[in-house]
Amino acid sequence: MKQVVVPGELLSEERKKLGPNVYVLNGKIYAKVLGITNTESEIAEVVALKGMYIPKRDDTIVGIVNRVVFAGYGVDVNSFADSFIPKKAMRTDLKLGDVIIAKVEDVNELKEADLSFPRKMGDGEVIKITAVRSPRLIGKNGSMLDVLTNGTNCEIFIGKNGRVWARDGNINLLKKAVHFIDENSYKSNLTNAVEELLKEKK
Amino acid sequence: MKQETMIDYKKDKKRIDGRKMDESRPLKIEVGVIPNANGSAYLEWGQNKVYAAVYGPREALPKHSADPLKTVIKVEYRMTSFSVPQRKRPGPNRRDQEISKVLGEALTKAVFVEQFPNTEIGVYVEVIDSNAGSRVACLTAASCALADAGIPMRDLVSAIGVGKAFGELVVDLDKAEEDAPDAVDIPIGILPNSEEIVLLQLDGLLTDKEWEIVSKLGINACKKVYEVQKEALKRKFDLSEAMEKKDSKNVSKENISKENIDKKNVEKKEVKSVKKKVKK
Amino acid sequence: MRSTILESDIQKVVSLARDGKRLDNRQLDEMREIKIETGMSENAEGSTIVTLGNTKVIAGLKIEIGTPYPDNQDEGSISIGAENLPLAHPDYESGRPDDDEVEVARVVDRAIRESKAIDFKSLCIIKGEKVWVGYLDFYALNGDGNMFDAGSIAALVTFNNAKMPKLDAENRIIMHEYDGKLKLSRKPLLTTFVKVGGKILLDPTYLEEKAAEARFSVGTTEDGFISAMQKGVGGSFNKEEVSYMIDLAFKNSDKIRKQILKI
Numbered sequence: 001m002k003q004v005v006v007p008g009e010l011l012s013e014e015r016k017k018l019g020p021n022v023y024v025l026n027g028k029i030y031a032k033v034l035g036i037t038n039t040e041s042e043i044a045e046v047v048a049l050k051g052m053y054i055p056k057r058d059d060t061i062v063g064i065v066n067r068v069v070f071a072g073y074g075v076d077v078n079s080f081a082d083s084f085i086p087k088k089a090m091r092t093d094l095k096l097g098d099v100i101i102a103k104v105e106d107v108n109e110l111k112e113a114d115l116s117f118p119r120k121m122g123d124g125e126v127i128k129i130t131a132v133r134s135p136r137l138i139g140k141n142g143s144m145l146d147v148l149t150n151g152t153n154c155e156i157f158i159g160k161n162g163r164v165w166a167r168d169g170n171i172n173l174l175k176k177a178v179h180f181i182d183e184n185s186y187k188s189n190l191t192n193a194v195e196e197l198l199k200e201k202k
Numbered sequence: 203m204k205q206e207t208m209i210d211y212k213k214d215k216k217r218i219d220g221r222k223m224d225e226s227r228p229l230k231i232e233v234g235v236i237p238n239a240n241g242s243a244y245l246e247w248g249q250n251k252v253y254a255a256v257y258g259p260r261e262a263l264p265k266h267s268a269d270p271l272k273t274v275i276k277v278e279y280r281m282t283s284f285s286v287p288q289r290k291r292p293g294p295n296r297r298d299q300e301i302s303k304v305l306g307e308a309l310t311k312a313v314f315v316e317q318f319p320n321t322e323i324g325v326y327v328e329v330i331d332s333n334a335g336s337r338v339a340c341l342t343a344a345s346c347a348l349a350d351a352g353i354p355m356r357d358l359v360s361a362i363g364v365g366k367a368f369g370e371l372v373v374d375l376d377k378a379e380e381d382a383p384d385a386v387d388i389p390i391g392i393l394p395n396s397e398e399i400v401l402l403q404l405d406g407l408l409t410d411k412e413w414e415i416v417s418k419l420g421i422n423a424c425k426k427v428y429e430v431q432k433e434a435l436k437r438k439f440d441l442s443e444a445m446e447k448k449d450s451k452n453v454s455k456e457n458i459s460k461e462n463i464d465k466k467n468v469e470k471k472e473v474k475s476v477k478k479k480v481k482k
Numbered sequence: 483m484r485s486t487i488l489e490s491d492i493q494k495v496v497s498l499a500r501d502g503k504r505l506d507n508r509q510l511d512e513m514r515e516i517k518i519e520t521g522m523s524e525n526a527e528g529s530t531i532v533t534l535g536n537t538k539v540i541a542g543l544k545i546e547i548g549t550p551y552p553d554n555q556d557e558g559s560i561s562i563g564a565e566n567l568p569l570a571h572p573d574y575e576s577g578r579p580d581d582d583e584v585e586v587a588r589v590v591d592r593a594i595r596e597s598k599a600i601d602f603k604s605l606c607i608i609k610g611e612k613v614w615v616g617y618l619d620f621y622a623l624n625g626d627g628n629m630f631d632a633g634s635i636a637a638l639v640t641f642n643n644a645k646m647p648k649l650d651a652e653n654r655i656i657m658h659e660y661d662g663k664l665k666l667s668r669k670p671l672l673t674t675f676v677k678v679g680g681k682i683l684l685d686p687t688y689l690e691e692k693a694a695e696a697r698f699s700v701g702t703t704e705d706g707f708i709s710a711m712q713k714g715v716g717g718s719f720n721k722e723e724v725s726y727m728i729d730l731a732f733k734n735s736d737k738i739r740k741q742i743l744k745i
Contacts, residue, residue: 004436007312007349008357008395021354023314030395032314032354034435049439051352052240052259066488076488080260080321097490110270110320132352186439236624237536238571249524253623255569263484278568278576283619284526284542287657292563292619293578326569326576328621330540331523 001039004049004186005031011044019045036186049186053079053131053161055104055113062126062159063115065098075100078131078161081112092120099126099165101157121157124167127178131162133185137178144191148177151198173201211368218378224419226362226374229427231343231434233350241351243434245343248376249333254343256351259321273318277306279340281329301337308341308361308391308401314354323353334377335363338389341401346431360428361391361401364420366408371416373423386412390420394428397421486572487692495693499679505689506535511730513685516635518742520643527616528644528664532636535687536626538570541618541636543644545664547607547655548615558605558613562591564620564633571625571688589712590620590633590672593701594641597670597709604665607653616644616664627688630699634672639742642666669739670709673731674699677717682727684734698724700731704739 005011011022012029021032022044031037035046055061055077063083067074072086073094085100087093094100098120105116129137137158138145149156154169166174177194184190209218216222227248236242239255262268267276279301283290294302309325325347327340338361345359365372366386367379380387386406392399408416495505502510514535523529526542550557564587566574579587594600605614618640620633645660676686676694683690691697695717701710708728713719719727 002441004439004441006358006432006435007353007355008393009432010395023356025356025396030356032356033352034349036439036441048352050241050350064488064490066490080258080318097488097493111318186441188441236538236569238624238626239569251522253569257568257572260484260572280567280576282523282540282542282621283563283617284523284529284544287525289544289546289617292565294576324568326567328567328569328623330529330542331525333524 002188003037003039004035005037005046006034007032011037011039011046016044017042019043021046021048048132050130051132053077054111055079055107056160057104057107059104059113059160061102061104061113061115061161062121062157062163062165063100063102063118063161064126065094065096065100068094068096075102075115075118077113077115078128078163079111079113081110083113083115085115085118089116089118090120094120099124101159101165121165122167124155124165125171125175127164127166127175129162129164129178129182130185131160133182134158134160134162134164136181136185136190137164139191144181144194147191147195147198148174151195152177173198176201209368211370211372217367217372219376221374223370224373224423226423226426227376229430231346231430233346233434234438239347239351241347241349241353243343243346243350245339245346247335247339247342248374249331250329250336250339251331252327252329252336252339252343254325254327254340254347256323256325256344256347256353258323258351259318259353260324262320262322267322268320270319272315273313273321273323275306275310275313275315275323275325277302277309277325277327277344279305279327279329279337281332281336285329285332285336301340304401304403305337305341305344308359309344309348311398311400312345312355312357312359312393313348314356317354323348323351334375334380334387335389337361338363338391338401341391342427342431346434349435357393357395358428358431359391359400360394360424360431361389362420362423362427364388364390364416364423365404365406366412366416371412371419373419388416388420390417390424392421392424394425484573484575487689491689492693495689496679499681499683499690499693502681504683506687510681511684511734513734513738514687516738516741518635518639520639527647527660528640530636530639530643531623532632532639534628534632534635534685536624537628537632537688538622538624539620539629539632539636540623541620541633541640543616543618543640545614545616545644545647547612547653550606550610550613554602555610556606556613557602558607558615559602560591560595560600560616560618562587562594562618562620562637564590564629566622566625566629570622574622574625585712585714586629586633587620589630589699589701589710590637592710592712593634593670593672594637594709597668597701597703597707599666599668599670599703600641601665601667607649612653614646616641625688627686627691628674630672630674631685634670634701635738635742638666638669638671642669642743668703668705668707668709669743670701670703671735671738672699672701672710673727673734675727675730676715677719677723682723684730698727700728702728702731702735704736706732
């Protein structure tokens with residue numbers, strides 16, 4: 001059964017495989033964050049409902065150039081520290097406000113992200129979502145992303161860091177849908193509801 | 203106010219405001235009330251009303267305050283000038299400073315601070331009305347705001363004031379009781395699951411036997427506070443409310459409005475009953 | 483100093499304004515929605531929470547006994563303070579009131595004081611000895627721009643609902659007892675504009691304030707008086723722009739007065 005838990009709530013008194021957002025004390029497993037757990041799952045884990053983006057290796061992120069200096073660019077990645085891209089890593093020059101996508105190559109002990117394969121995105125819009133809920137925009141096997149793309153005709157790129165870049169198509173409708181998913185991320189049957197929403201507003 | 207001499211706590215077995223000895227004042231919590239914050243809570247406890255907001259983890263400022271091994275939890279406890287009977291001068295006084303310090307230390311034990319080295323988590327609590335017990339109200343609200351911010355924690359922190367007034371050991375002292383000639387005021391905060399004590403202060407004179415009794419009263423009362431905290435945090439996420447195809451329009455509208463959940467539920471019930479009537 | 487605002491967002495606000503548009507889809511002369519709650523602080527002689535879009539402000543009033551100024555022996559007084567609590571925005575800092583906080587408090591104060599809405603002579607208890615002093619402080623609970631108008635609305639509603647403390651035979655305050663209400667003969671309100679991308683915007687958000695070349699606030703009364711003006715930030719306005727803003731301020735504040743005071 002799916003269940004909302006608060007930090008410190010007991011998840012299991014038995015040994016279980018440990019997933020994210022849990023901790024063990026005296027042989028018992030507890031939740032670490034406010035989130036959702038499945039009591040029947042063989043893995044003890046909590047899917048966080050709130051929280052900012054914490055860079056993880058191999059994440060793809062949407063960054064915004066926030067500082068231009070001689071050697072390179074300070075990039076806001078919607079986390080607690082900016083990332084830095086050296087000028088030589090880019091084929092084209094970047095200016096303030098440019099949107100890039102990049103992969104998190106490494107995360108240092110201070111949780112700062114080293115970015116690789118930065119790519120400058122053209123004119124488009126950045127839409128925000130609660131960072132921990134951004135996987136919902138992709139859905140199982142990309143099902144939600146398909147619904148969003150088909151329903152809005154937008155070119156969409158989803159960053160793990162709570163940012164969506166999009167262009168063309170019906171951007172305002174996409175904004176509504178992203179906001180809707182943000183507000184209802186924890187509910188079941190969400191993909192169908194989003195489909196309905198996109199049909200209605202079309 | 204004038205009644206206080208007329209009630210005999212020992213004989214009448216009730217308190218100035220009619221409460222039982224181990225009864226606390228009504229407690230209400232709502233989370234997610236400050237849109238700019240990463241996490242927030244509003245709490246009403248009797249006449250006490252407080253807001254709590256959490257910002258972070260974020261870059262620690264000034265830079266020398268950063269700890270390369272863990273996040274620093276910076277609590278600022280403040281009272282608005284009009285939250286007390288005699289106007290409080292703006293700006294922090296020594297009491298505010300001390301309370302901020304002990305609240306920060308209490309929360310540090312609850313948070314997995316080593317997960318965010320070199321950062322700070324700013325926790326701001328503001329009292330807008332008060333009547334004894336504002337620090338435990340703030341600690342209770344602050345721990346809800348931390349959880350609402352998605353911060354990894356060992357447990358919530360639940361707190362209450364216990365102590366002694368008019369010869370009796372009591373839970374959740376109000377101002378009239380704090381002013382009793384024999385008053386003892388003990389703010390206590392615990393991690394409710396392990397019952398570890400993370401906040402403990404005492405003002406007044408108490409025997410060790412009385413402490414034995416009153417500390418138990420305190421821990422039991424904290425556990426009741428914990429139930430209210432849990433409910434407040436979970437209320438926002440009603441899993442039973444699955445997205446039904448037919449209702450998707452209504453649900454979306456309701457969820458987008460940031461109305462008070464309580465009100466919303468009441469309204470929803472009203473709407474439902476109205477619908478039924480229409481059908482009839 | 484923290485700044486959580488991205489330079490690119492400011493650029494976006496400017497280019498939108500040039501086309502007569504705003505990020506939140508408002509008209510340039512459109513105010514955000516206002517909500518009012520009162521009486522949340524029992525210890526205060528009056529208290530109000532104002533929500534102006536995403537900006538949320540709480541004001542509270544304490545009325546105490548003070549001594550009159552030597553040159554105004556038979557007059558009480560008011561004092562207004564403002565604080566951008568760090569609780570309300572990631573860029574706000576604690577500590578002594580900074581220039582912005584002092585300015586907003588003084589402009590809100592002037593709009594009320596200079597309108598003569600409060601008769602300071604009526605606040606005299608004993609000439610030369612005891613007078614009433616009203617301390618109104620307002621605090622940001624969530625900051626999204628235009629603390630001027632949010633503070634001004636909060637101050638007006640708070641003064642308008644304020645209870646006067648009761649005095650005993652020796653002219654000492656009896657705690658938690660009251661004796662009538664504070665009298666307000668006028669209902670002054672501030673209206674604030676910014677100039678962004680050469681256009682005049684009513685009721686700026688935080689981002690619009692950051693993008694502003696210039697800012698203008700005007701205090702107006704329901705009976706056609708201007709009680710305060712304040713131009714801020716580095717840029718400038720021409721005379722036509724000022725006339726336009728004053729005219730719009732009278733119209734807009736009339737609407738707000740109807741809503742918040744039901745007059």
